[in-house]
Amino acid sequence: MLRLRKMQKEQKKGGSPQKTVSVAYIRAKRDLQEYEEIPGISISYSESNPMHIKLTVRPTEGYYANGIFHFECQVPEDYPNRAPEFKCLERIYHPNIDLEGHVCLNILRNDWKPTLTLGLVFAGILHLFLHPNPNDPLNKDAANDLSKYPESYEHHVQTSMLGGYVGDLKFDSVWDSHKRRPFY
Template sequence: MLKIWSMKQQQQQEQKEAAANGDGVVKKKVTAAQIRVQKDLTELSLPSTIKTQFPNPDDLLNFLVSIEPDEGMYQGGRFNFTFKINNNFPHEPPKVKCTQKIYHPNIDLEGNVCLNILREDWKPVLNLNAVLVGLQYLFLEPNASDPLNKDAALDLQRNRDGFKRNVRSSMAGGAVAGERFDNVLR
């Protein structure tokens, strides 16, 4: 298990050594957000359907998440998200965006995600695990009563079987109501 405070201690030691050697090289301070994200990441208990990736291992505040639902209407797809965490975390939620154009009531065509804990229900006691589980749940049970994509929500409310057909078609890169979607099938 990673030690949360090890980054801070290492940084202090390096600054002392730099000062003693007369280097004058000052490293950036570790922020409270970085410490909290490191803690959240060490406590993640993700199912095999969710994977995280850090393009820059030195930047814990910006990472990628891939969700591959193993049941429900979105089974067989791979959905990619960017996570951007600012220095006010955990007082502000992470910014989460889907990198693909998908047909989903709670994800608009620009990739914005409608998940209550990413907006008005965010509390500092929530962690990254809660956000990831919430995202996964959106693929198991899309929420038509709080949509970002109103057309998909109406489709789900009015004709569940037709909505399922549209999801399958869109996941394969097809078009729904004249809008072409990204192929997300694995």
């Protein structure tokens, strides 16, 4: 905040002709600069636009092991007062991600606090793949499968990750082509 005020004062004094930078821009840039790499997560963004981030999740264990999942993150102009928005780019079978890619993660909704960072949200999204939560679903069919029929859920996850059908819904292949396919 102090840096922002200093930059704004310089602009008023006729200092360097920099464009006005928002608090959200500065905070997002700082979050990304201070981000410590998390195994299974990779991020990319333009230095000139830290408000749009591409996130790749590669779980190494659990139901979604050997999958590659891509997300886009849009940081809102009132960040950190409002949570960033994430969307999964592939159609996947997951209780906390709906078929349009919306993500249900408590820290992106009710539990959001301005003290949380982008890095913590990245870790939270990875956690959804390691420990899907059937008690707070966006995809009720997947949540029902996970809570009542875990073996069926595992089969549906594997089928969907390979780009197959679950019921009458076709899913995107997210299987890491360098990994061995599952046997069932």
